[in-house]
Amino acid sequence: MTIYDIIFYLFAAITVVSAFFVVTTRNIVYSAYYLLFTFFGVAGIYVLLGADFIAVVQLVVYVGGILILLLFGVMLTNRITNVQIKTGTIKIVPAAVGVALFAGILSAALLKTNWKTINTEVPISTAHTLGLLLMQQYAVVFELLGILLLIALIGAASMARK
Amino acid sequence: MTYDFFNKLFGSQIVAALIQSLLPLFFFILPFALFAVWFERKVSAHMQDRLGPMRVGWHGWLQSIADILKLIQKEDIIATENDKPLFNIAPLLVFVGSYAAFAAIPFSSAFIGSNLDLGVFFIVAVSGFVVAGILMAGWASNNKYSLLGAMRSAAQIISYEIPTILVIVTIVMVTGTLNLNTLSEMQTGHFWNWMIFGGPTFGIAKFLLIPFMILGFVIIYISTLAEVNRTPFDIPEAESELVSGYHTEYSGMKFAMFFLAEYANMFAVSAVVAALFFGGYQSPIGYLGNLIGIKWFIPIEQLLWFTAKGLFFVFVQMWLRWTLPRLRVDQLMAACWKYLIPLAFVNLIIIGLITLI
CATH class of the missing domain: 1.20.890 (cAMP-dependent Protein Kinase, Chain A)
Incomplete structure (x- = not known):
């Protein structure tokens, strides 16, 4: 067991334990902060996989964006406008069916995939290659995604104006 | 470089990494x-x-x-209505966010916490922890002034991150690297090689770039000032409105943690601005070590230059704080969304066109 294995298990434990608390905690603000640790753990695992760009994007998008938005929403509604946010278990049967289906798909993907394992000494930075791929091979997809995001932005702005 | 030294000295990667990360x-x-x-x-x-x-x-x-x-x-006061666990973690989270940025800041050619290839991007990313920590502090204090302060702070930091990132993208477009160490090394030589003077390559483009680089510097300086919640953008802790914002309820060492994080943040953003536009650790006038032929003296000189540049920008932040009055919330948002972001976009496009020459 090398030092990298220990670090991997540390991050994996952070991710799994905090993810467990995200769903079991009754207090929604606590859930949101456990989610912070889940995102952090996932980012750490990306770093260990040599995907440095994805790891930083994970932090930017999830911690800096989605989590803050979530907290903002919860705090604004909960404390300031006195809207009660319910945290509890409702509709157990459909939820169980959905979760079981999703778990089945995930475990099938896990078992059926032909995982590639490559031994690398020092992971090389991925930003350069990623940029070239996005600008050359996947340029159309990249532009389409840009348009999709623009549409979402315009939609949000027009909804906010009403 | 210091990492290799400690690694050899102690023969253990863990000890070396620990010392390396505690040095700053x-x-x-x-x-x-x-x-x-x-x-x-x-x-x-x-x-x-x-x-x-x-x-x-x-x-x-x-x-x-x-x-x-x-x-x-001082006594560590925790009121009964405070959310105790979050109240205790919040100062740490804020400090972790601001200290993490120091991992990617090159203090001299011999010392950088971690020579990350995505240096600037990483610094932008970890500022998310500061926002989460501030929101946590405001919410856990269970106090309307604290909560309002935290809300304002989060809104402000998120809004002003956009012009900051746009200016960083501009620099990255010209230099082709996100690594702050490489970026500093590129601006070697004398001060006319700094990015604010159009970068190291000599040509027509260099002279065309100068006014737009200065504009970029002004935009990033204003927006980083807002990101560290300093006057004229200190509405999150506006004393006359909100007592002192999200750290109203904190006392003793926890208050000191917020204070430390604020000053660490001030230096971090100043250092990023210095590394992007003012040559990082590079000397503007050449090195004494080269002149008298002592090679090991150069990194020390670089550390001094870097500290001097950082301190100068910190001094300007203080100067602005004690000169300008505070902006109103609507003025603050208008300044960001209506002026800085469009300007930053135009600047980005123009610099992009110039680099095509």
């Missing part, structure tokens, strides 16, 4: 924060025609040490 804290941030608190008080005093602290030591230079001794002895 004990040898830089703590002395800097103590100095900056005293300096801020002196700057404000002299701007208002006062003397400031004069009793402890020469011109009061030991005042912040006396203050920190006082803060250590």
Whole structure:
């Protein structure tokens, strides 16, 4: 067991334990902060996989964006406008069916995939290659995604104006 | 480089990495924060025609040490209505966010916490922890002023991150690297090779770039000022409206943690601006070490230059704080969304066109 294995298990434990608390905690603000640790753990695992760009994007998008938005929403509604946010278990049967289906798909993907394992000494930075791929091979997809995001932005702005 | 040295000395990667990661804290941030608190008080005093602290030591230079001794002895107050776990974690989270940025800042060619290839991007990313910590502090305090302050702070930091990132993208477009160490090395030589003077490559493009680089610098300086919640953008802790915002309820060492994080953040953003536009650790006039032929002296000189540049921008932040009045919330948002972001976009496009020449 090398030092990298220990670090991997540390991050994996952070991710799994905090993810467990995200769903079991009754207090929604606590859930949101456990989610912070889940995102952090996932980012750490990306770093260990040599995907440095994805790891930083994970932090930017999830911690800096989605989590803050979530907290903002919860705090604004909960404390300031006195809207009660319910945290509890409702509709157990459909939820169980959905979760079981999703778990089945995930475990099938896990078992059926032909995982590639490559031994690398020092992971090389991925930003350069990623940029070239996005600008050359996947340029159309990249532009389409840009348009999709623009549409979402315009939609949000027009909804906010009403 | 220091990492290799410690690795050889102790023969263990873990010990070397630990020492490497603690070096900036004990040898830089703590002395800097103590100095900056005293300096801020002196700057404000002299701007208002006062003397400031004069009793402890020469011109009061030991005042912040006396203050920190006082803060250590103070009672750690946790009100019954506070959310205890979050209340205790929040100062740590804020400090972790601002200290993480120091991992990617090159202090000299011999010392950078971690020579990340995505340096600037990483610094932008970890600022998310600061926002989460501030929101946590505001919410856990269970106090409407704290919550309002935290909300304002989060809204402000997120909004002003956009112009910051746009200017960083501009620089990345010209230089083709996100690594702050490489970026600093590119601007070697004399001060006319700095990005603010159009970068190291000589040509027509260099001269065309200068006015737009200056505009970019002004935009990023204003927006980083807002990101560290300093006046004229200090509405999150506006004393006259919100007591002191999200750290109203904190006392003793936890308050000191917020203070330390604020000063660490001030230096971090100044250092990023210095590394992007003002050559990072590079000397503007050549090195004494080269002149007298002592190679090992160059990294020390670079550290001094870097500190000097960082301190200068911190001084400008203080200067602005004690000169300008505070912006209103709507003015603050208008300044960002209506002026800085469009300007930054136009600047990005123009610089992109110039680099095609």
